[in-house]
Amino acid sequence: MNEMELMMHLHLNNDRQGPGSEEMTRLALDIARVDKATCYRMADLGCGTGAQTLTLAQELQGEIVAVDLFETFLEKMQERIHNAHLKASVTSLAASIDHLPFAEGEFDIIWSEGAVYNIGFRKGAGYWKNFLKEGGILAVSELSWTTGSRPNELEQFWKEAYPEVDTVSNKIRVLEDLGYKVLGHFILPEYCWMENYYLPLLERHPSFMKEFGHLEVARNIVSMDKQEVDFYKQYKDYYSYGFYIAQKM
Numbered sequence: 641m642n643e644m645e646l647m648m649h650l651h652l653n654n655d656r657q658g659p660g661s662e663e664m665t666r667l668a669l670d671i672a673r674v675d676k677a678t679c680y681r682m683a684d685l686g687c688g689t690g691a692q693t694l695t696l697a698q699e700l701q702g703e704i705v706a707v708d709l710f711e712t713f714l715e716k717m718q719e720r721i722h723n724a725h726l727k728a729s730v731t732s733l734a735a736s737i738d739h740l741p742f743a744e745g746e747f748d749i750i751w752s753e754g755a756v757y758n759i760g761f762r763k764g765a766g767y768w769k770n771f772l773k774e775g776g777i778l779a780v781s782e783l784s785w786t787t788g789s790r791p792n793e794l795e796q797f798w799k800e801a802y803p804e805v806d807t808v809s810n811k812i813r814v815l816e817d818l819g820y821k822v823l824g825h826f827i828l829p830e831y832c833w834m835e836n837y838y839l840p841l842l843e844r845h846p847s848f849m850k851e852f853g854h855l856e857v858a859r860n861i862v863s864m865d866k867q868e869v870d871f872y873k874q875y876k877d878y879y880s881y882g883f884y885i886a887q888k889m
């Protein structure tokens with residue numbers, strides 16, 4: 641197994657593959673002032689195993705195209721969809737979020753939690769705008785500094801992992817530069833990281849190591865996860881995911 645397959649194996653049975661919560665998805669929907677009686681055409685980009693897809697489909701009517709690079713995640717998402725009572729229909733699409741087979745102006749809502757970093761925030765928000773109708777909504781969560789300055793060690797760590805990490809105000813500026821009207825933003829609280837993401841991931845480590853601990857690449861994954869969690873605990877006052885809700889003008 642290569643690194644990607646091992647990571648998928650490690651994350652597959654967790655509810656989510658990044659920080660977030662149902663409550664925060666609903667808060668973003670409130671800020672977007674969606675109308676629950678309208679049928680929307682929506683895309684959920686980098687959906688993983690579908691944590692936010694489920695919430696969107698419970699809250700809204702219409703159709704959701706849930707996109708991820710990995711079929712395995714999409715199959716798990718479909719299992720969860722199948723077992724839930726939903727208002728919207730959900731179809732899955734295995735594709736890269738920087739190369740999408742959609743038509744211009746096709747969507748009312750484009751959603752993406754914890755996934756835009758894979759192609760970069762500016763590129764993603766700019767590219768996805770093509771697929772939104774005028775007045776359509778972009779809701780996207782993105783790693784962001786929550787203060788104007790921060791310890792060097794932390795800055796080096798995240799700059800290396802994700803060079804586009806930036807302050808909330810600069811993320812908003814990017815959306816404004818791209819021609820969006822920013823409707824609102826908020827910062828994901830600690831439980832979205834610890835209870836909903838890191839703790840379930842750490843709980844999976846022992847069984848993962850039992851199965852794959854003989855592989856150096858698996859041991860590296862576990863040690864990187866632990867390092868990331870330790871960083872979060874030490875420096876959580878300085879960064880989080882910002883959730884940005886904007887409208888195509």
Ligand code: SAM
Pocket residue numbers: 655656657658659660685686687688689690691692707708709710713735736737738752753754755758759
């Ligand atoms: N939105 C989910 C959540 O919050 O639980 C998943 C977030 S996870 C941090 C990022 C997701 O993006 C993964 O499911 C990964 O497979 C997907 N991904 C990574 N690169 C991608 C790409 N180029 N195109 C589509 N999906 C991608």
